[in-house]
Amino acid sequence: MTHAFQATCAATGEFLPGEFAEATAAQIDFACGRAAEAAVQIRELTPDQLGEFLSAVATEIRSRREEIVSRCELETGYLNARVEGEFDRAMGQLDLFARLAVERPWDRVTSEAADPDRKPFPKPSMTRRFVPVGPVAVFGACNFPLAISVIGNDFVAAVATGNPVVVKSHPSHPGTCELLGNAVKEVVKRLKLPLGTFELLHGRTPETSVRVISHPAIAAVGFTGSPQGGRALAKAILDRENPIPIFAELGSTNPVFITPDAMAVRAKAIAEGFAGSLRFGNGHMCTKPGVVVIQERDADAFIAATRGIFAKQPNLPMLSGPVAEAFDRGIEQLRAAKEVDSLFVAEAIETEGPWHRGAHWFGMNAETAIRERWLHSETFGPVSILVRCRGEAEMLRVAEGFHGSLTTTLHAETSENEFTQCWRRIAERFGGRIILNGWPTGMEIGSATQHGGPFPASLDGRSTSVGHASLERFVRPLCFQNWPEDVMLAKRSGP
Template sequence: MTITGKNFIGFSRSAATESHTFQAYVPAQATHLPEKFYAATPQEVDAAMQKGTQAFDTFATTSPAQRADFLMAITREIMVLGDELLQRAHLETGLPLPRLQGERARTIMQLTQFADLLREGSWVEASIDTAEPNRSPLPKPDIRKMLVPIGPIVVFGSSNFPFAYSVAGVDTAPALAAGNPVVVKAHPAHPGVSDLTAQAIQKAAEKTGMPDGVFSMLFDDGYIVGSALVKHPATKAVGFTGSQKGGMALYKMAMERSEPIPVFAEMGSVNPVVILPESLSADTNSLAQMLAASVTLGAGQFCTNPGLVFVVESPELEDFITLYSREISNVASTTMLTEGICNTFYQLKKEALAQNAVEILALSEIKSEEQNQSQATVARVSGKAFMANPALHEEVFGPYSLLVVCASIHELETALLLLKGQLTATLMATETEVARYPSILRILAQRAGRIVMNGVPTGVEVCPSMHHGGPFPATTDSRFTSVGRHSILRFVRPQSFQGWPNALLPDVLKNENPLGIRRLVNGQESLEAIDG
């Protein structure tokens, strides 16, 4: 398939001017690919949002089965791209092909899960309270409620997941499933991958009869297009994965609109790991190996890599530090996603290591700084120094982790109290230790969306019980997940229908229950039709 480089607005490709173009960067070679990508104009931004608004009236009323067919058609069109999509992603991100194959499979699974969710139907949370005309002292009206779509959604592609968190990823899939048109601002780190994926979505929309404007995508290598999309009056919500600086800038824009809108931003996390003494002594070598692998997975460019590891002084601690340092030293250098991410990693790492009382424990060998190669790093600081320096609490995005050595359990608890909101928190402990120190678990639970016990936080399972979100500043709204079926709740709102004739109600709220969806009827779950 040919990469167009043009903006995708509905099914017609823009005749974009050459006033501003950019090219895809190859981080492993420090070169650029030949295709030009055209930054969207203000007119194209407006056209995309206007098309989305027009499409909403039709798309919101499509049946769940129709939208499920659309999502499955997207999966087929993505797979038709075959190795072309994988090879392009490999060039634009430096990620190895096996990782990309796994991520593509995850993207297909995500779309498939939402198709299954649509056919199952309970996600609309249908609730029916039938009338009681003879109730005293006042009659009770017939009231029925369900979740409904909200309108055009703006999605920002993520740098570190070119498939699963990008054009057809964790924001686009649930937004479309709910019945909302989507406008994607493609990430400039992988524009060719975005281009190919956008073509797949548009083909799927055309083949399944979806309305013109149900999906659009715009390019830009700066901030102008993204800002315009968030500020556009037709935008009803925003999905974003990236830095805290970027997420908060979008959030501020959204709050300053005449009609404020929600921004569901995932903005990073240091994902603290706490290792208690009994657990440390029980299997020192395995802990060191497991932790080093998690810190350096994907060159540390996952949102769940452990950036802080808390331990308490004990006889086994020095053995652990020796083993942990050795594991970090042996990690192979790998290509980082972009030149900007690589440069920022080395700058932030330099600043962190320059802080008072920070001691370098291990550095891995680096192949070439000129070709955006990572360098795994672990450092050490005392609990007292950590508590005195807020700069040490911040994320260094990349294969870097700081070991915080506390003098006592009390010092550990005090240090943990200083942590901000996180996506994950991990407790390495025996059951006896958990019972002995309940305050540690309580502190971690208050600060994280997912609590891991005796495992590592990397690896986000896509399932209904996964919550991928957390208290601010990990995300802008800790009530919602960006992974799994419940992520659809970000892009819907509840609506009640009072006193409506049965024939005019949405199908899911009718007496007959023609879709066979589980509903709450007069406070009780039911699959049955309502009598009369």
């Protein structure tokens, strides 16, 4: 029996038009099997053909912009400017990886010449290069329905390296996923690519997700979501007869450290930057500043300035009912905790929708933060924790308490003093991107981008899910021994 479900309007909680069927075991088998067949043919495509595919997808989706943006606004509750901005980011990502598909920066070739006269044994010729892994299962993020979803970072990296993709849509925005998926399917058909080049499956249950990644045809997984969801998929992968790589971006508190000299020079700008970063996308960012660490002597002024900014900000919709409920549970835990102060709590407004939430801000001393493990507590949404320290030594002690994080930030007037140098050395142990005098939200996509870090930021802290280096996730090294050089050159210009 096929179970159907509907999307909801994030602003009102009402059901939206359209029904989406939970993928059955037979449908998953068919989609993954077809992807396996396509993988053989896609490996034979030239770099130009892979680039043409991504470029054509960008063109097709641009032609459907109005419909996609409209549906995305309804399903996420994001403001129009936020959705339009993400649409442009997604298109830029498609254009970029269309170029990278041709340039193939991931295909690094290392060769050693033969030496038949070497004693006591002749030395063979060896060439090490990279090849596509095969069908990639992609799980999009609830907070980035365009840039980290059906046509997002995992999709472009997998296709650019010559792999078919099986996408499991996100249940919070299935309508947006369907529109994007239909556009990709149209391009596959128009370019006469194997039908299994792209597959889209819907589903809300964990069982559907596990069934997808457990299929023997799937060769790698790209996931962005909760630590619980990522760990569950990782465990299911270990239970496979042939375990495969999973590249999962999970949770992050993105701590920000503010020194007294920075507060003395630009306290207002720092308060504005923090408030804007926390509320960007209403806190639905994996890089939001979830913890801010300052010295006690700066706390009162910083709190007063930031409260004034929060008070002027409107409540905005959470992405879905489950996200709002999880946010409320996290807030209740903080409000009920001992030695935790409520610095700002946005009050609900009766005329707003059921999932509207505003800024929530809590404070505590360093001892409480470390002892009660609040440094590792991430609540998805517009909430942050302020940690008050008695001096530089205690700030460094707090820094040493963090686990893996996508980002960490320092606001300081100089990068040369002893504190800054000590802090940086600690930050290198747990951070994926270390920022000086900036804010973690907003990320440049380029050859130096790193979006990942030690667990729980990622399951594999050596990889990045965004940027040029994300291509390296969906290829594997292969050594060719005693093959003629002209064969190797031909292999490099092709798949």
